[in-house]
Amino acid sequence: MYVNNLIEELSRAGIGFSVSGKIMNNISYADDMALLSPSIGALETLIGICERYAEAHGLRYKSKKSELLLFKAGTKKPMYIPPLKLGGVELKTVTQFKYLGHWVTEDLTDDLDVERERRALAVRSHMLARSASGMFAEARVDGFQAIMRKRVASLMRRVRDSPSSLLNTVMDRIFDILNAKEPSLLKFYDEWQIVISK
Secondary structure, eight states, X not given: OHHHHHHHHHHHTTOSEEETTEEEOEEEETTXXXXXXXXXXHHHHHHHHHHHHHHHTXXXXXXXXXXXXXXXXXXXXXXOOOXXXXXXXXXXXXXXXXXXXXXXXXXXXXXXXXXXXXXHHHHHHHHHHHHXXXXXXXXXXXXXXXXXXXHHHHHHHHHHTOSOHHHHHHHHHHHHHHHHHOHHHHHHHHHHHHHHHO
């Protein structure tokens, strides 16, 4: 309830960015708020509105949890940023911050979020693979890798045994390359040939 009135007051200030004819100068969710401003002077005005509102309603901002981020305009960034204060405490200037679980960066890229999601997916995939590996062993059935090895060996055998002279020539060339670079692969192939033949 308190925050809705503050959002309305900030919107009436007429400072911010125009999006479809509406002025946007804050992104708010519950008690988390990000102020958006086209200039330092305008941001000082928005901070002033927030401070007056907090004082009138017996609220206090945690200045140490508040940060200042300036977005780059292409490759340009201001040489000097005048100090901005909230509750008498100077705001720390940062190049990135986390807002509602997502990283906001000065160059507006989402690389940090993508990398975080990639790592989380890798961890979940690893856990799933380990779990599946145990299930395959317990059920005494082949896992994905074993199935793929058998299928590759089977394909190689069929190509090698093919009546087509073209396929035989290609396969002989592949075996020559494999033998020169990695002899253990041919040993692996021969072992699987015996398994498949049985």
